[in-house]
Amino acid sequence: MPNDYLLKQAGPWTRRKFFKFGIASLGVIGAAVAWERFSKPRAVVNIPPIPSRSLAAVGMNPMLLLRDFDYGSLKRENGRTIREFHIKAETSTLQLNRAVSFISWHLNGRVPGPTLRANAGDRVRVVFSNQAGHSHSLHFHGVHPADADGVRPVRHGTTEVYEFDAEPYGLHLYHCHIAPVTRHIGKGMYGMFIVDPPGGRPPADEQVMIMAGYDVNDDDQNELYAFNGLPDYYMNYPIPIGQDQRIRLYVLNMIELDPAVTFHLHANFFDVYRTGMTLTPSERTDVITMGTAERHILEFSYRYPGKYMFHPHQDAIAERGCMGQFEVVASS
Numbered sequence: 001m002p003n004d005y006l007l008k009q010a011g012p013w014t015r016r017k018f019f020k021f022g023i024a025s026l027g028v029i030g031a032a033v034a035w036e037r038f039s040k041p042r043a044v045v046n047i048p049p050i051p052s053r054s055l056a057a058v059g060m061n062p063m064l065l066l067r068d069f070d071y072g073s074l075k076r077e078n079g080r081t082i083r084e085f086h087i088k089a090e091t092s093t094l095q096l097n098r099a100v101s102f103i104s105w106h107l108n109g110r111v112p113g114p115t116l117r118a119n120a121g122d123r124v125r126v127v128f129s130n131q132a133g134h135s136h137s138l139h140f141h142g143v144h145p146a147d148a149d150g151v152r153p154v155r156h157g158t159t160e161v162y163e164f165d166a167e168p169y170g171l172h173l174y175h176c177h178i179a180p181v182t183r184h185i186g187k188g189m190y191g192m193f194i195v196d197p198p199g200g201r202p203p204a205d206e207q208v209m210i211m212a213g214y215d216v217n218d219d220d221q222n223e224l225y226a227f228n229g230l231p232d233y234y235m236n237y238p239i240p241i242g243q244d245q246r247i248r249l250y251v252l253n254m255i256e257l258d259p260a261v262t263f264h265l266h267a268n269f270f271d272v273y274r275t276g277m278t279l280t281p282s283e284r285t286d287v288i289t290m291g292t293a294e295r296h297i298l299e300f301s302y303r304y305p306g307k308y309m310f311h312p313h314q315d316a317i318a319e320r321g322c323m324g325q326f327e328v329v330a331s332s
Contacts, residue, residue, distance in 0.1 A: 060229055241327070243329060
């Protein structure tokens with residue numbers, strides 16, 4: 001599966017684009033430091049280098065999806081700024097592991113789809129092109145007019161434009177809303193939509209973590225589970241994070257066919273910002289329960305170096321692929 005989303009022509013220097021091109025030329029830490037110097041002064045976020053072996057996978061790579069945010073392109077129309085996104089639905093085979101391949105309906109060549117990001121109050125335009133063979137749509141969670149609700153089928157070979165204001169701020173999602181919705185989501189038609197609050201949030205190593213299930217034999221049960229698309233990826237390739245660095249996880253449960261799932265962090269606790277619609281944490285815990293489409297911002301830092309697991313506390317789900325590790329790198 002091609003990584004087309006990493007090969008877009010460079011336009012205005014957004015933070016997302018700076019990091020993508022910076023990673024190639026400077027390394028992850030170099031890009032992080034350079035961006036802080038390039039933009040307005042602020043605290044430097046420590047992101048350790050990503051081991052080359054975790055970037056060698058062909059096709060979709062969850063390590064790159066982890067910190068990839070799509071800020072769209074800015075246009076000026078009738079005196080107002082429009083933040084425009086382009087999303088294309090396609091069909092291709094996703095190799096879940098060495099033994100299992102899966103016919104996926106995906107967005108912009110990846111599962112989950114691109115993480116769209118806007119500021120509260122932005123005018124958002126999403127240009128959706130359906131080339132996936134079946135009728136699809138994009139339904140956004142949030143507040144918007146009925147004609148932007150994404151429940152009407154978009155036939156193969158056609159394009160639909162959704163336009164609305166980004167509100168309220170928080171952590172939202174989008175997904176296909178064509179029946180059977182469970183099947184369309186299970187095939188990979190979903191993604192995260194972040195609306196940043198006025199003034200933003202404190203600097204942090206920000207990461208997207210989306211849980212999903214795969215019904216690989218059409219028996220209405222999930223046989224495999226994953227964080228960010230591929231089962232067991234973050235167990236095989238732990239996520240490097242800095243010691244004492246604030247981590248901000250944007251966590252979304254998109255597991256269909258299971259009523260609820262938990263998220264548990266080993267050897268630590270996290271602050272919970274429910275649905276991301278607050279700047280004040282509601283609780284501090286090491287495990288949280290989420291129904292399908294429920295999402296929260298979780299913030300934490302690790303005091304001690306080493307490898308630490310994260311996973312649902314339902315062992316059957318964790319053991320079938322929804323398992324990962326953070327590798328805390330000691331401060332120099």
